[in-house]
Amino acid sequence: MTVTVVQFGGSNCDRDAVGALSHLGIDAERVWHEDGLPEDTTGIVLPGGFSYGDYLRAGAMAARSPVMAEVRAAAEDGVPVLGVCNGAQIGCETGLTDGAFTTNASARFQCENAYLRVENADTPWTRAYDEGDVLSVPIAHGEGRFEIGEERYERLDSEGRVLFRYCDADGNVTDDANPNGSRGNVAGVLGERDTVAVLMPHPERATLPDLGSTDGQGVLRGFEAVSNA
Template identity: 85%
Template structure:
């Protein structure tokens, strides 16, 4: 069972549940105060605006007691995926390095973007080829990935960058970077490859009727990583 962790302000939890069920996976929404169920063999931190993004996006949710449980499950190799606000929570709670901050444009941006697969040897990317270009929506105001130079170099050396923003031909350029993220980074791994965060919304690119299925392989990481 994949637990979709709901906080006050989560608003992509139902989308995620429907997308996972469309792929044949069992999923349930779990209110953060109730804690994680024992049978959770995957955890998804969905998008939204937990606690209204007060202080910093994801900062308050990251300090909820349930995140101690999430970290413990992650250390036990339970797959954990943070999407958009869930990515912000993941970084703020130490599941992954870096931080997400205000877009370079200082505007909320909702659009389809292109992502280049940087590491195809993870549960979240094995459905793709390295260098493959995906089309997946973003919807965020604080999606700019920031990290100090030494930590960024370590991410690159350890092959922990999952996706970079690119153009339709796979070229990583400033023009293709929607939010000013360092190195055009759109998604990264934690210390284990079963833990990942990304700003784009794979659940919005999973149901065929919504105009694209490029996100399906990312969500299938719950099957591959379990």
């Protein structure tokens, strides 16, 4: 298994992703987007950061890099793809998942720990948890508010494609626990295949014990879950 972490101009969490995956014993390498996906790619991470300075819209320019056509084709073939923060924005802009991420309701950059409730534990990315588990995972974004039309939101929810919702420490999904104003407190969603996921919080920053939380490890172990399926 080799997970390719795609680096764009302005990515700044690519090394974090490689380090977190390596800590879990998962082979990972950074690849510059212009070089395309290596032939031995068995998983893909679209990392956080500020690709191209978030010009136009966050993730909009990176989504038009030729490598994203390769990522889409790989996803259609069942290769697991995880977009984190800016990578989630890129994933939505590319059409890997429904919805979009836009400016936080506060209009401020939010950098803090957030609580997430596991909404669907029957996916590769959440198999390590039980439905209703509460995780502590950092967020760091200015455009993390998930938006989607009402009909599409209801379909996303009814199909079990909401992975995580922002909640309080006791698992209550409330307005006060929503750090960015996301519709339905949504923090992460699945694509048409459950092997594709995007989320705003940073599981790679909640993987190493020295960082204070290891709650994000199960998300990254999704790559193992797919390869062992």
